Amino acid sequence: MNLITPDENLENDISFSNSASSSPFENLVRYGLTDAVQQRIETIIVRDHELVPGRVARVDGISTLVHANATDYRASSTFARIAHADDFEIEPAQPTVGDWVLIREGEGSNPDEIELVLPRTSLLIRKRAQRGKYQGGEQGLAANVSTVFVIQAATYFNVGRLEREIALVWGSGATPIVVITKTDLLEEGTPESIVEQANASAPGVEVFAVSGITGDGTNSLRSYTQAGSTVALIGASGVGKSTLVNHLMGEEVMETGDIRETDTRGRHTTVTRQLLPLPGGGVLIDTPGIRSIALVSGSEEAIAKTFAEVEQYFGQCRFRDCQHQGETGCAIVEAIESGDLSQDRFDSYLRMGRELKYEKTKNTPRAKTEHERRMKVIAKAHRQRSRLEKRRK
Template sequence: MSFSASSPSSSASSLPSQPHVLAPYGWDAAWQAEFRPYAAQGLLPGRVVRVDRGQCDLVTEAGPVRADTAFVTPHDPLRVICTGDWAAVEASGNPRYVKAYLPRRTAFVRSTSSQRSEGQILAANVDHAVIAVSLAVELDLGRVERFLALAWESGAQPLVVLTKADLVADPATLAHLVRDVETAAPGVQVLTVSSHTGEGTDVLSAVVADGTGVLLGISGAGKSTLANALLGADVMEVRQTREADGKGRHTTTTRNLLALPGGGVLIDTPGLRGVGLWDAGTGVGQVFAEIEEYARRCRFHDCAHEAEPGCAVLAALDSGELPERRLESYRKLLRENRRIVAKTDARLRSEIRRDWRLKSAEGRANYAAKRTGRA
């Protein structure tokens, strides 16, 4: 049997479907498909907006919910529930429990400051990693590169925002600072923003309106002030930075997911004292893409770029094409990442020990040759 174009079923299917109540928080057809097994169990989807001491706040189709996280607190710190996760929460109960969370599309992870070599997840399902860098203090390009390596590794698109641009009175000086950051951030958009004058906030708002952004940076970078500017209201508490060194106190103490009036959501994070790499080899390679390109032209595929003949990296250094600061920063981050991975990778640990033994033997041989006068 055929149906005419005016049949009720046909006209109903042509009606525009209503957007899901969670669509402003990033809910889409793919998340809905992932959630079907949990929906069959009578659970509600919800996005985690805050985690604190064994409980979390979620936004659900039934409204705000506070739930216990006892079922999603494994021993692995990278598998605990986090701000930005999409979770399956009980529809009723006192207390309610989060029963599971959906597989993450992206995750921003750093190593902890402890000596236990553990990773710490800062935000989940992020599309834009907004790295706030204050122009009120001297630029630390090495720290920018470190943030960028973690951002690329997370799967999010990095964006560097130079805050407090109104404090740089000379346009030529500001342009020079922007060029320095652009050199340290190849392939990454660099914006100058002033929350005081509003400069650049409209551009930033347009970028983060598409998806989920996470705001990262050290204390005093102006993250909370920037978040308030994007929100159009003083939602996040702000404190003055110290005049002596431009550093701030930890105003934000938890990671909070906030809906933006222009669309999209923003995760504001506490200021980070330490930004340790966590298995970020791919991210390091992306930050230093030009060095990786030079390395492909080296004579030896396993060139260490130290003293080998035919090393294209050293040739670029000698010609001035590659700044020495960039190469030193690249080496430093690679060494650090290698150490972190080695603590959890037995095979790599063995390779590093073998390299140490070879270098030690070479050093002893050279010392003996010098003592005896033999080449």
């Protein structure tokens, strides 16, 4: 068999000891294959030689683009399920960008099917939304990501958003890195002052300041994009994700665009999500801008990680049931007074905690009944008003 690489212009100067030139995994190394993933795939294909391993590069509705070793597939994912080690547990899975999958080629006019999805080492999710409206449920943004570049523009740095983005990443199982872009546009203030602000809003998270246009500061990002690593970029629309991707790739692979001044929604520029092999190894995943970062269920641990410097004081207050509202001997209050803890951070912590609590109760039967009751009251008020209006005429 003489198989041709679909994308021949991609340099591949990475050499892996485990990938001899005839290996069925050779090209998958470019797409971020690690030893662990390869071993997992091998245990599956020794039992079923017809399954073809690959990595999801894009999801368009019902069609999923998968890079395999020899060719690309546009596969259906109707019957995809997670490949647990025991093989008994059948769990349907919606493949997402970055997923490692096994495809069964369709015979005749049957579509190629994604049959198995490998268990994920990390999964970035967001609430399913369309035109800014919550649609119910959650949606995968990127899977098997090692690092997430949390992008904020130096020109409109938003602390509240940053804290949510950091929580989102901790919740996914990946490690967040803050990247401040557009430093070349700063007229007043210096990149250093923004970095300081970011450090205060994201303790324990590395912060870098770059320009995707001039390339300033981007070299320090390369330590996160070595062979075998997968880096996703998240951030609001217009912050410069695609511009940074293009810079790191060394070519224009993603479309970039300006935000219209009259339109705060910004133009939708990144329509596809793509898995992009970097020339020097590593893989980038550009994501579309997430409009609002909503906490997903089960984010308690992520919040604890995001606000570790707040939670460290818990258990140190004099009273075990301290509400940290000014009780005597409250460790939180003392830390704020002595300047060891920032009041803003504690407020953010409380805000996110409240939100998570609300998320939890929102879907309970009682909350639903209450919602329905209120909708009925509102509908009745409307009917009464239109009756009154008719009578007046």
